[in-house]
Amino acid sequence: MTVRLYELAGDADDRLFSPYCWRARLALAHKGIAHETIPWRFTEKDAIAFSGQGMVPVLQDGAREVHDSWAIALYLEETYPDRPALFEGPQARALAYTLKTWVERSVQPQIFRAIMPDLYAHLHARDQAYFRESREKRFGMTLEQFGADPRGAITALRTALDPARLAVAAEPFLCGAAPAFADYMLFGAFQWARVMSPAQLLEPGDPLCAWRERMLDLYGGLARKARGYPV
Amino acid sequence: MTVRLYELAGDADDRLFSPYCWRARLALAHKGIAHETIPWRFTEKDAIAFSGQGMVPVLQDGAREVHDSWAIALYLEETYPDRPALFEGPQARALAYTLKTWVERSVQPQIFRAIMPDLYAHLHARDQAYFRESREKRFGMTLEQFGADPRGAITALRTALDPARLAVAAEPFLCGAAPAFADYMLFGAFQWARVMSPAQLLEPGDPLCAWRERMLDLYGGLARKARGYPV
Numbered sequence: 009m010t011v012r013l014y015e016l017a018g019d020a021d022d023r024l025f026s027p028y029c030w031r032a033r034l035a036l037a038h039k040g041i042a043h044e045t046i047p048w049r050f051t052e053k054d055a056i057a058f059s060g061q062g063m064v065p066v067l068q069d070g071a072r073e074v075h076d077s078w079a080i081a082l083y084l085e086e087t088y089p090d091r092p093a094l095f096e097g098p099q100a101r102a103l104a105y106t107l108k109t110w111v112e113r114s115v116q117p118q119i120f121r122a123i124m125p126d127l128y129a130h131l132h133a134r135d136q137a138y139f140r141e142s143r144e145k146r147f148g149m150t151l152e153q154f155g156a157d158p159r160g161a162i163t164a165l166r167t168a169l170d171p172a173r174l175a176v177a178a179e180p181f182l183c184g185a186a187p188a189f190a191d192y193m194l195f196g197a198f199q200w201a202r203v204m205s206p207a208q209l210l211e212p213g214d215p216l217c218a219w220r221e222r223m224l225d226l227y228g229g230l231a232r233k234a235r236g237y238p239v
Numbered sequence: 240m241t242v243r244l245y246e247l248a249g250d251a252d253d254r255l256f257s258p259y260c261w262r263a264r265l266a267l268a269h270k271g272i273a274h275e276t277i278p279w280r281f282t283e284k285d286a287i288a289f290s291g292q293g294m295v296p297v298l299q300d301g302a303r304e305v306h307d308s309w310a311i312a313l314y315l316e317e318t319y320p321d322r323p324a325l326f327e328g329p330q331a332r333a334l335a336y337t338l339k340t341w342v343e344r345s346v347q348p349q350i351f352r353a354i355m356p357d358l359y360a361h362l363h364a365r366d367q368a369y370f371r372e373s374r375e376k377r378f379g380m381t382l383e384q385f386g387a388d389p390r391g392a393i394t395a396l397r398t399a400l401d402p403a404r405l406a407v408a409a410e411p412f413l414c415g416a417a418p419a420f421a422d423y424m425l426f427g428a429f430q431w432a433r434v435m436s437p438a439q440l441l442e443p444g445d446p447l448c449a450w451r452e453r454m455l456d457l458y459g460g461l462a463r464k465a466r467g468y469p470v
Binding site for chain 2: 095096097098099100101102103104105106107108109110113114170171172174175178179181182183184185188190
């Protein structure tokens with residue numbers, strides 16, 4: 009039975025940049041489940057209308073449909089309990105859920121500000137107007153205003169990353185000796201940047217650089233081989 | 240064998256206010272280990288010189304000495320494996336370590352700013368000069384400057400708490416169905432405020448209020464019965 013993942017693509021079908029899709033992609037790799045990628049653009053709402061909503065990732069596993077990266081992780085964990093676990097147990101899952109919000113509220117917005125012009129430039133041409141209109145409405149300012157201070161964003165990002173930095177200085181991964189879903193959530197944010205922008209988000213020597221290298225190496229270099237900028 | 244915990248006290252021996260000591264205190268209660276509190280003040284460095292450093296909590300368990308709240312948690316987990324676990328396993332411990340830094344860098348500084356005058360007023364008289372000098376040096380400003388915008392600090396705190404807020408809206412505790420060490424780390428910050436200040440850190444109706452009530456109820460109301468301000 010084919011597992012399909014609808015993944016957000018940019019100006020090429022293999023420029024897969026969504027941080028949330030990367031969470032799902034790495035969760036599938038973690039479970040050892042091969043999947044077929046269906047490149048999707050923001051304006052192709054009809055293509056995922058079967059999911060009852062308009063965002064990716066959307067997973068099709070035989071007759072089952074699951075959307076939202078967290079729901080996909082829970083689904084995979086429940087459906088494939090004999091495969092490597094994404095969560096050690098309910099406590100680790102609950103703590104990972106806390107870190108999910110931290111990634112989305114403290115880390116991703118700063119990366120967004122830091123890479124905005126590059127990100128916009130690598131969108132598919134037919135997505136650009138939609139992206140501009142929806143994001144400018146969300147931010148209450150133009151994309152140019154939102155991305156006006158990339159250096160300030162990078163400074164704020166580096167400070168915001170303290171919790172992860174100290175963790176990966178103490179152990180190889182956020183999840184300890186081996187990577188699991190919490191690592192994929194944070195890494196998704198870095199991979200989003202890497203696929204779209206040459207921006208140097210981290211200072212050389214930052215323990216997070218070594219962690220990111222370990223993440224890029226996983227599953228035969230899945231993330232490293234993806235179209236993007238070497239960092 | 241008596242277990243002793245050196246705990247930071249303010250203007251009364253039972254005004255135990257250190258967020259780090261509360262972590263240790265709740266970890267002992269979680270393990271069902273009775274302990275004797277030795278009230279300690281900042282300026283009593285000699286009293287804990289045996290620990291080779293100058294900060295509390297310091298735990299004495301028979302002939303063993305352990306300092307630093309995280310080290311105490313690890314020590315208790317290793318020494319009393321048959322008692323209820325503070326960490327579900329190594330992944331939960333690693334994720335809790337990430338949240339430790341988040342509590343210390345994103346949450347506690349805002350609480351500090353929000354409660355500064357009350358906190359200073361409730362210090363033991365002979366600690367006030369030490370506290371002022373050491374903190375003013377650390378902050379690079381006077382205590383009054385540091386605490387000049389409590390409303391701004393509370394606003395920033397409430398935003399910073401998003402990761403915990405969404406977590407305890409989804410499950411009763413940060414650690415899921417039952418509290419464990421990650422809950423004690425965040426709660427220690429709230430208890431620090433509660434013991435020293437009547438400041439209303441949370442908006443009524445915030446899911447974190449209900450979580451805090453659950454935490455205050457634990458272990459026969461251990462934290463609720465402690466000297467402090469009802470919140």
